[in-house]
Amino acid sequence: MIRNAANGLSGPSEPRDSARRPVRPALSRDFIIKTALEMVDTRGIGQLSMRKLGAELGVDPMAIYYYLPNKQALFDGLVEAVYAEIQIDVDGEASDSWRSTLVAFARQLRTVLGRHPDMLPMVATRPVFSPAVLGFGERAVVQLGAVGFTGQQALQLVNCLRTFTVGHAFAELSEPVGAPAPSQDEVAAVIAERYPKLADAIAGGYQPDVEYEAGLQAMLDGFELLRPPAGEAGPGS
Amino acid sequence: MIRNAANGLSGPSEPRDSARRPVRPALSRDFIIKTALEMVDTRGIGQLSMRKLGAELGVDPMAIYYYLPNKQALFDGLVEAVYAEIQIDVDGEASDSWRSTLVAFARQLRTVLGRHPDMLPMVATRPVFSPAVLGFGERAVVQLGAVGFTGQQALQLVNCLRTFTVGHAFAELSEPVGAPAPSQDEVAAVIAERYPKLADAIAGGYQPDVEYEAGLQAMLDGFELLRPPAGEAGPGS
């Protein structure tokens, strides 16, 4: 029995880079997108060009165009790749209540966005069309319907959670699209001078996680008020 | 008596373009930004370049650099100009309740964003630093404090409304950052086939205004639950 760790785990017939010439894996749509996403995450969206991506891949920039028709298609692939990171265990026992299902989705989305801050403008801009999100939508409509929400309400709730999460991620993560903004200290000084009560409130410190959770729970609480007292338990009063 | 309509209404000593040579107003930071914003709104952000802006202004592209150090500064000016459109009548009678104050702010922000959809990535990306928004924050903290919210809660509420509004505007308005997305029909077909319950819910039609209002009120309702029963009116069970 072979007991070393690498016994075929990386795929059945994947060639090692021992005998073959190329140090890089064979070019493919997936590998190009994976490499591009790494570039975006490490160097920033501004440093992603077809030419630099080609260089990173060790290939003529035009080789990319064999797999992707243009830069926009590359962007689509990147967004797709980000959404694909959302893993909602569709049959998980954890989400037996509609509320925990929605909370899990929202937090997961936020976590994934947090891994790719420079992707935010692209993600926010492209209509949601990913199986991960659509599949979740299907499930949410069913589960929310079972406790008394209408289809419209269910959709609205999911959409509001999604848009809130994206909006909050922007506020939290996004570097200004081009260059850095005025320093925190400068801003703080102006606020302290002109907006004293606001300054007091800010003095508590900005806690994005706490704020996000507050908004998330508030949104859920607010929608819950809309729900008719369903379930077979009698609608007394 | 001179009765024609144009009797000086356009400003005290503004030169007509009769005797003077330039057809355009004198170049200035404000005029450059105003022109750029019009280009963004009518032709799209992708069509805004320093060179095209120069052409639009009837001027060598490099002339712009006398007023703005670089394109990033132009972007800053554009975001500033958008925020400046937010007009909250700070002493309006309409906003005697904290809730109507917040609703007015959120709806106004949404309206302004709706006028400049292509500005969304820039707006969402830049930290809020505008007098309109900061001034509103100050007021909100005071007014919310008066009814029992802590400074932290007030800030969180304002921030959550703002981020929700921005996120929702993205979902509603944004053209994909580069090129158009797959057509509505294509998407609908796929959804109908694979996500039947979701399709039923969508069949009701997407009503962004209704959805936004639902989310807005839900967020407010949810935060209201956090508020201790303040006001001098007795806290009887």
Place this chain on the structure above:
DNA sequence: ACCTGAACACCGTTCAAGT
């Protein structure tokens, strides 16, 4: 003070060509 124009180091993409 305000604007011009050439020049530099980049882009995305087309197209013909190589293997």
Place this chain on the structure above:
DNA sequence: ACCTGAACACCGTTCAAGT
């Protein structure tokens, strides 16, 4: 089938120069 390389029409920005 897969990749290369020259070429085209763009960019933002620097820098020296004009008035």
